[in-house]
Amino acid sequence: MTATTFIHTEASTSRFARIKEQDLDLQVHYNDTGGDGPVVVMLHGSGPGASGWANFNRNVQPLADAGLRVILLDCPGWSKSDPIVCTGSRSDLNARALKGLLDALGIERAHLIGNSMGGHSTVAFALSNPTRIGKLVLMGGGTGGPSQFVPMPAEGIKLLQALYREPTIENLRRMMQVFVFDTSHLTEELFQARLDNMLSRRDHLENFVSSLEANPRQFPDFGPRLGEIKAPALIIWGRDDRFVPVDIGLRLLWGMANAELHIFSRCGHWAQWEHAEKFNRMVLDFFTKD
Numbered sequence: 001m002t003a004t005t006f007i008h009t010e011a012s013t014s015r016f017a018r019i020k021e022q023d024l025d026l027q028v029h030y031n032d033t034g035g036d037g038p039v040v041v042m043l044h045g046s047g048p049g050a051s052g053w054a055n056f057n058r059n060v061q062p063l064a065d066a067g068l069r070v071i072l073l074d075c076p077g078w079s080k081s082d083p084i085v086c087t088g089s090r091s092d093l094n095a096r097a098l099k100g101l102l103d104a105l106g107i108e109r110a111h112l113i114g115n116s117m118g119g120h121s122t123v124a125f126a127l128s129n130p131t132r133i134g135k136l137v138l139m140g141g142g143t144g145g146p147s148q149f150v151p152m153p154a155e156g157i158k159l160l161q162a163l164y165r166e167p168t169i170e171n172l173r174r175m176m177q178v179f180v181f182d183t184s185h186l187t188e189e190l191f192q193a194r195l196d197n198m199l200s201r202r203d204h205l206e207n208f209v210s211s212l213e214a215n216p217r218q219f220p221d222f223g224p225r226l227g228e229i230k231a232p233a234l235i236i237w238g239r240d241d242r243f244v245p246v247d248i249g250l251r252l253l254w255g256m257a258n259a260e261l262h263i264f265s266r267c268g269h270w271a272q273w274e275h276a277e278k279f280n281r282m283v284l285d286f287f288t289k290d
C-alpha cells in the first residue's frame with residue numbers, strides 16, 4: 001500500500017490575524033501548515049505582486065513534510081494583508097508585524113527564512129527580539145547599505161521601482177529578465193499570476209511609491225549592529241544576483257557572529273526557487289542538526 005502525500009495549497013492554508021504591536025493595528029494574511037515540530041516563518045521580498053506563497057511555493061511542501069510548522073507571513077502592504085504607507089524603516093515595520101503575528105499565534109520562538117526584503121526584516125527582528133529566534137536563513141538580503149562593487153540602486157531594483165510606478169506586463173517582463181539567471185524557466189503562467197497579484201491590489205502599488213517618495217531608504221544599513229546577532233545563520237546567495245549583489249552576503253558573513261555562506265552559481269535573486277531542491281536539503285539539514 002502506498003502512503004498518500006498531503007498537498008499543501010495556498011487556499012487550504014490561508015489564514016488572517018489581527019495584530020497589534022506598537023504603532024501597528026491591522027489585519028495580516030498568512031499561510032500556516034505542516035507538522036507540530038519547530039516553527040519556521042518565511043518572509044517574502046518586496047517586488048510588486050510578491051507574497052509568501054509566490055516566493056516560497058517550492059519550499060513549503062518539503063519543509064512541512066519533514067514535520068516543521070511552516071508559516072508564511074504576507075507583510076503589511078503586500079497580497080491579502082492590509083495596506084500601509086511606510087515612511088521609516090520598512091525592515092523594522094515588518095519585524096513589528098512578525099512580532100505581532102507570533103504573539104497572536106502564541107509562538108514563543110521560530111526559525112526564520114527571509115528572501116531579499118524578508119532577509120532585511122529577519123535581521124531587524126533578530127536585533128529587536130533576540131530571545132524569539134531559533135536559526136536564521138537569509139537569501140539575497142539581510143541589510144541595506146552599499147555594495148563595494150556594484151552601483152546602487154542595482155539594475156534589478158531600478159526595474160522593480162519602474163514596475164511599481166508603471167505596472168504593465170512589459171515592465172514585469174523587463175524586471176523578471178534580470179530577476180533569475182535562467183529565464184527559460186519563467187512560464188507564461190508565472191507572469192500572468194504575478195500580473196494578476198499586482199493589479200488586484202493597486203493600493204499596495206501606490207502606497208509603495210508614496211513610501212519611496214517619503215523615504216527612499218526603506219531598508220537601513222544594519223552593518224554596525226550585525227555582531228549583536230549570535231543565532232546561527234545560513235546565508236545563501238546567487239552569484240548572478242542583479243538585485244542585491246553577492247558582496248552584501250559577504251558583509252553579513254563578516255558581521256554576524258555565527259554565520260556560514262553558500263553561493264550558488266547560475267543563480268539570480270531567487271535562490272529558494274532557482275535551486276529549490278538543493279536549497280530545501282540545505283535548510284532542512286541546517287534546521288535539524290546541531
Ligand SMILES: O=C(O)/C=C/C(=O)/C=C/C=C(\O)C(=O)O
Nearest residue numbers: 045046047048050116117157219
Ligand atoms: O531593495 C532591496 O534591498 C530589496 C529588494 C527586494 O526585496 C526585492 C525582492 C523581489 C522579490 O522577492 C519578488 O518576489 O519580487
